Amino acid sequence: MEEAAPRPVGLEPVPGESTGSFVRRLARLNDAPVADVLREAGVRGRAQELDPFRHEVFLHERAVDRLAVMAWQTPQDLRRALPTLEVPAGCSGRQLIRVSAWAPQWTVLEPCALCLARRDDVVAPVLLASKERWQVCTRHGRWLRDASGGGPSQVCLAELEPVVRAHRRWVRLRQRVGPYARALLADAVQVSACWWQSRQMGAENVWAERERVLGVERQLWSVPLVVFPEAVVVAEAMAVYERQRRWGRDFDNGAPGWVSRHWITFVGERLGMPDGMEQGGYRMLREWTLLHRITAPVVARLAQQPPPPGYLSQRLEPMQPHRALRERGALEDASCLEWRLGQAVTGLE
Template sequence: MLRGGVLSRLPRQPVWIRDETSASFLLRLAGLNGWSFGELVVRLGGGQGGLSEPDPEVDEVWLGPVARERLAQLCGRSVVRVEQALPSLAGSRITVRARHQVRVERWPQAQRPGHACVLCAAGKSEGPVWRVRRDTWTVCVRHGRWTGLGQGRFQVGVGDLPEIADAHVRRMRLERASGEYARALLADASQVAVYWWQCRQMGSKGVWRRRAAVLGVGREGLWAVPLIVYPEVIVLAEAMAVRERQRAVGRSFAGGPAGWTTGRWVAWVGERLGMASEMAAGGHRALEAWLMAHRNAVPVKERLALPAPEEGYRRRPLALMAPHRKVPAFGPLDAVSCLPWRLGAPMTSVVVRR
């Protein structure tokens, strides 16, 4: 087991499942090798007893640097690979000098984990596999399944709506390109779509109605709304990222104050969505509210005097900007948004200054 100060790789290894919680993975690792959770904790540096077995539905296991190194040895992987597979490890506050390198703590209510796709977990675990829940729901691209919470639903097949999986792939691309700020853009784009849905604007009579019919839900099925509007949310978030990259360097959309005005950006979004007429008929109001919150504070005269942005700036992650100086990594997206309305709540008035 211990050779020259290094732990040997365990003979039986769990199949790695993307974004699994540490509690879920450690319980699977221990069970496969005939250990109790307490026996595994001892080998990770958690002390001799005193830790009860976690409930992976509500608890997380936090590992310090020493425990992460030992877990990597037991798995025959590098620490970097283990931390990539188990994302909550990065949130541990246990220091290298801590006497006990393992702690079991309850997740905050808003961050409690969700079920992994049942097809991803099939044959790989006797019980459910639990994933870090960055949002209230996610999409398994591989199996075409929506996993989340809503009226008791944890798994919904979306194989008849391939645009959902395509949108999720685009979302991951946006997150890689824009960094932490992408979550704020996704939150705001989602809330704009909520405005359109509740005001029966944009896709309510067309594409959104078709998706709702495929899912077998009516307008009262609010759990399905984020899923129904998802492809348009991603298109909008991408358009917001284009606009925010220009704002980050003190420029107007398309690179200059004489170029694309706010009105033309809104019209461009409508064209990208294939809903230009709906945008002109009232859909623009929600976007104008977003633009007011994200307005370019650099005067035009100063913008004209700025040097050209450095080459390749569009490929770099976006820095956090007002009104999103802090973006929480976990919890529902609507809690991240700067927009005031919420799905299912009475709509607030949107005042747009002209």
């Protein structure tokens, strides 16, 4: 009597895992070549070589169904866990699977090492398909980042609790504001990074202390982490400004004009850095307000209907200069500010 074929071993995906990483782990758990898993999912002919660090696997809906059966998961479970399944696969009924190089809008990250330590199915390196160049694991207090440009791929935040708290605040801001929040955070990070580079605001005390904890000194790779808590505060203040601009109102009912001095003072107070704001920190914020000015004539603004009750807590529709929102990729590319970290800080008066 012939022995029955061994039953396939199922696999639960890591939240945020790339499809290529998941396929490779499923193959390893079942002691099978990756090519066999791809053929079972729907590849016709010779399966393409798969390097999850360089390539991603995009699946037609029918291929998602087949992969779910092999992994003992539901297609819905896979779609919730694997981010690139949300992206149009560019496949058809004849080509159910496409393996292609990663697009620049995606970043391959290593997941939190402490999260993975709780699992017993990590038979091959797990890779995340991230829409951002960095993430924060709030459960274990770790900063996950793209290490291709130097620096570590993970940073312990045990002594940098303000970063973890700021990430939670950022998540709440994104829920309240909607997709437009990402553009505001991008602008806020650019402003904060400019302050760091020009040694203004918290560069000599708050940020220098965080750099001491990290064991670095003035390293470009660490800037998004070092300034993140203050960048979230600035993004929150930008959301207040934009909610009022949406209804043709200057901040705190101030006098009409391109620059709201009252708002800039408000930001300095929220940061706990009023002196630094007066001594030069205002310049980058003024650049931002020039791009986000109210263009409607005062007469037209006065004739507008008043905003509805609760408008300060409603979601924000994108406004100029952010009509086209970038949902993933380098955060700086979503900013309306032309200045970039590492360039000369010029033209700010």
